[in-house]
Amino acid sequence: MRYISAEEMGAIDANCAYLGISTLQLMENAGAALANEIRAIGGRRIAIIAGRGNNGGDAFVAARHLDDLDVTVFLIGRARDISTEEARRNWDVLRRLEFDLREIKDVSEIDLSGYDVVVDALFGTGVRGPIKGLEGDIIDLINSCGKHIVSVDVPSGMGTGKEVSPDITVTFHRPKIGMRGDFRVVSIGIPRMAEFLVGPGDLKLLGRRGPESHKGDSGRILVIGGGPYTGAPALSAMAALRAGADIVTVAAPKSAADTISSFSPNMIVRPLTSDRLCMADIDILKGLIPRHDVVVIGMGLGRDEETLKAVSQILPLCDRVVIDADALQPDMPLKGIVTPHAGEFRRISGLDLPKGKERIEIVKRFAREMGLVVLLKGRMDIITDGEIVRGNTTGNPGMTVGGTGDVLAGITGAFYARADALRAAAAAAFVNGRAGDLVYRERDFGMVATDLIDKIPEAMMV
Numbered sequence: 229m230r231y232i233s234a235e236e237m238g239a240i241d242a243n244c245a246y247l248g249i250s251t252l253q254l255m256e257n258a259g260a261a262l263a264n265e266i267r268a269i270g271g272r273r274i275a276i277i278a279g280r281g282n283n284g285g286d287a288f289v290a291a292r293h294l295d296d297l298d299v300t301v302f303l304i305g306r307a308r309d310i311s312t313e314e315a316r317r318n319w320d321v322l323r324r325l326e327f328d329l330r331e332i333k334d335v336s337e338i339d340l341s342g343y344d345v346v347v348d349a350l351f352g353t354g355v356r357g358p359i360k361g362l363e364g365d366i367i368d369l370i371n372s373c374g375k376h377i378v379s380v381d382v383p384s385g386m387g388t389g390k391e392v393s394p395d396i397t398v399t400f401h402r403p404k405i406g407m408r409g410d411f412r413v414v415s416i417g418i419p420r421m422a423e424f425l426v427g428p429g430d431l432k433l434l435g436r437r438g439p440e441s442h443k444g445d446s447g448r449i450l451v452i453g454g455g456p457y458t459g460a461p462a463l464s465a466m467a468a469l470r471a472g473a474d475i476v477t478v479a480a481p482k483s484a485a486d487t488i489s490s491f492s493p494n495m496i497v498r499p500l501t502s503d504r505l506c507m508a509d510i511d512i513l514k515g516l517i518p519r520h521d522v523v524v525i526g527m528g529l530g531r532d533e534e535t536l537k538a539v540s541q542i543l544p545l546c547d548r549v550v551i552d553a554d555a556l557q558p559d560m561p562l563k564g565i566v567t568p569h570a571g572e573f574r575r576i577s578g579l580d581l582p583k584g585k586e587r588i589e590i591v592k593r594f595a596r597e598m599g600l601v602v603l604l605k606g607r608m609d610i611i612t613d614g615e616i617v618r619g620n621t622t623g624n625p626g627m628t629v630g631g632t633g634d635v636l637a638g639i640t641g642a643f644y645a646r647a648d649a650l651r652a653a654a655a656a657a658f659v660n661g662r663a664g665d666l667v668y669r670e671r672d673f674g675m676v677a678t679d680l681i682d683k684i685p686e687a688m689m690v
């Protein structure tokens with residue numbers, strides 16, 4: 229079974245809430261499963277050592293399910309400092325039910341000698357930074373109590389340098405990266421589809437603008453597009469800006485450059501040599517590419533033989549690249565992220581795409597064989613790196629209007645500056661579709677691609 233990180237679990241949790249499975253429901257399932265595991269150990273006197281977050285909340289639920297045993301709950305800190313509403317709600321229920329609850333200010337207030345089982349619910353995946361003071365003393369107390377120790381979700385303090393060494397960890401949904409010792413994975417009612425579908429939680433996995441971020445830290449994007457068409461690269465550039473890129477440069481054939489720079493003063497336009505991307509442009513691009521984090525290439529280029537030859541020379545020069553539209557041709561040295569619709573996928577793979585499960589397998593195999601991340605656009609977008617597959621169902625029929633693919637490519641480029649290719653492509657598919665859904669509500673089929681761009685910031689509010 230795949231191990232996941234604490235941050236991935238946080239993303240799954242947020243996606244569950246987006247789908248309508250509340251954290252409180254997950255906590256109830258977690259606490260009930262935890263109670264079953266504690267009961268199976270045997271013993272009557274249970275000491276629950278609880279922190280002030282949802283890890284403690286799980287143990288409060290378990291206490292309620294173990295009311296036939298002799299349970300004491302030691303809350304480390306004060307009840308009024310319980311940091312989440314779900315944990316607080318379950319604490320209040322125990323208080324109303326007259327459970328044996330203690331608020332601990334000093335480790336000397338706890339004597340574990342009379343108990344059979346000690347439940348470690350101090351910290352789960354929400355632990356941050358070094359553990360010191362009272363919490364540090366509590367971890368030492370647990371480790372030295374000589375009782376059967378059950379850790380909730382993860383050993384408290386895991387990875388901080390001061391952690392509980394339990395006899396067993398009861399972990400929720402999937403094993404967590406970094407766990408040591410025995411563990412049992414218990415289901416808490418998260419359906420596989422809730423992991424498969426992309427949601428707002430995936431935006432949390434994008435790198436954040438650090439507080440110390442300087443201009444350009446959140447991404448320098450180079451859009452290489454335009455020629456016979458001028459709007460497409462401008463749409464990608466504006467979308468990248470709205471999706472949080474700091475600097476966007478558009479390298480476009482001279483003929484298109486003027487129109488593009490009239491589109492918006494927010495982007496830097498670098499005119500190339502002619503009216504089509506051509507071999508003579510390579511030297512200019514050799515100077516531009518290393519000065520950007522991500523290249524987004526293809527939109528509006530046209531399919532001239534020389535243009536495509538130039539593209540095939542440019543791609544190997546790129547580190548992170550999003551390849552879209554006219555650049556998606558057979559025999560192109562594809563790399564990075566490709567964003568085809570079904571027709572373009574057929575062009576680059578020679579494969580027709582049936583519906584359903586088989587479709588996913590074909591795209592997954594192609595991505596694995598080519599070493600690409602494929603974002604296959606469709607009613608359900610399929611995003612895969614050949615190992616992991618995600619699906620995105622945001623978006624609507626109004627988005628068949630021209631330019632929405634250019635917007636998606638721009639968002640993907642902006643996110644690729646902040647996260648790995650798979651995470652960037654998945655989050656971009658979600659945001660693009662969600663922006664389209666926000667517009668659709670107001671404009672129905674009257675939607676145009678620039679409406680989508682305006683809605684990107686709102687679509688990113690998780």
Ligand SMILES: NC(=O)C1=CN([C@@H]2O[C@H](COP(=O)(O)OP(=O)(O)OC[C@H]3O[C@@H](n4cnc5c(N)ncnc54)[C@H](O)[C@@H]3O)[C@@H](O)[C@H]2O)[C@@H](O)CC1
Nearest residue numbers: 241254255280281282283311351352353354355356358381
């Ligand atoms: N995310 C989910 O889907 C679910 C999470 N659940 C539980 O929720 C846990 C995560 O809960 P939370 O994110 O609320 O956080 P935790 O309960 O893991 O711990 C964070 C709490 O400890 C405090 N804290 C953090 N670092 C500290 C430090 N270094 N020194 C002192 N205090 C510190 C925080 O202020 C907060 O009160 C999971 O491990 C799991 O047990 C479950 O309810 C099941 C569902």
Ligand SMILES: [K+]
Nearest residue numbers: 351380382384
């Ligand atoms: K724990």
